[in-house]
Amino acid sequence: MEKFFNVHTNRKRGAPYAPTIKSNKDVYLSNCPECDRTRFNEENRDLSLVIEGYRKLPDGLLCGHYPLTIVSEKVIDIWQKYNVSGYSYFPINKLFDMKGNEIYTECKYFNVITTGRAELDFDKMNIHIISECSTCGYVEYNKETWEFGEAFYKDETYDDSDLFALKYFEKSLLCTKKILEISYKEKLTGFQFKTFASMFIYINSPPAIDLKDLFGNAKRD
Numbered sequence: 001m002e003k004f005f006n007v008h009t010n011r012k013r014g015a016p017y018a019p020t021i022k023s024n025k026d027v028y029l030s031n032c033p034e035c036d037r038t039r040f041n042e043e044n045r046d047l048s049l050v051i052e053g054y055r056k057l058p059d060g061l062l063c064g065h066y067p068l069t070i071v072s073e074k075v076i077d078i079w080q081k082y083n084v085s086g087y088s089y090f091p092i093n094k095l096f097d098m099k100g101n102e103i104y105t106e107c108k109y110f111n112v113i114t115t116g117r118a119e120l121d122f123d124k125m126n127i128h129i130i131s132e133c134s135t136c137g138y139v140e141y142n143k144e145t146w147e148f149g150e151a152f153y154k155d156e157t158y159d160d161s162d163l164f165a166l167k168y169f170e171k172s173l174l175c176t177k178k179i180l181e182i183s184y185k186e187k188l189t190g191f192q193f194k195t196f197a198s199m200f201i202y203i204n205s206p207p208a209i210d211l212k213d214l215f216g217n218a219k220r221d
């Protein structure tokens with residue numbers, strides 16, 4: 001069994017998700033003064049979401065606009081209960097429906113910022129950096145990410161966090177088996193886990209891990 005996993009917020013057919021981010025501040029910053037690229041405004045803590053779909057919101061909410069990790073208050077409570085490490089969070093202001101009406105005022109959602117870190121083993125993966133913008137951090141590699149193949153990490157760079165991201169790939173949430181076990185035991189909805197090794201494999205990607213298969217015989221408490 002693998003040690004690390006890739007966390008996805010999966011959208012089951014018809015389940016609500018967030019196609020749009022709303023903010024009173026700039027969601028994107030205009031062109032980087034150095035490389036001219038448009039950037040997501042990572043410092044912005046004034047985020048609201050537009051929700052499409054009317055069914056019960058999942059605990060892990062897919063954001064289609066930008067790959068933010070959006071989770072319900074239940075997730076934060078449970079992660080705290082189990083002393084999960086490697087993240088910080090801030091609240092999402094409001095949820096709107098497609099017509100702009102505020103909805104779901106009773107549920108609180110949070111944007112998770114991953115603070116745990118590890119690094120890919122670029123040598124083993126035959127990857128090297130061609131250029132890196134010193135202002136916005138944009139990196140170009142000798143191949144496209146979908147050509148990276150199987151992912152390997154450098155053991156000495158992993159900081160032992162339960163939740164972590166890779167240097168240069170901070171938007172992809174990774175985790176230990178503990179997170180899978182908690183998700184199963186506490187019946188968290190909307191999450192899907194795949195093996196770490198498959199994180200850059202988009203075509204013929206292996207199926208999501210069946211948590212029931214993995215933990216089904218464990219006692220629920």
Ligand SMILES: [Zn+2]
Pocket residue numbers: 032033034035036037133134135136137138
């Ligand atoms: Zn730049």
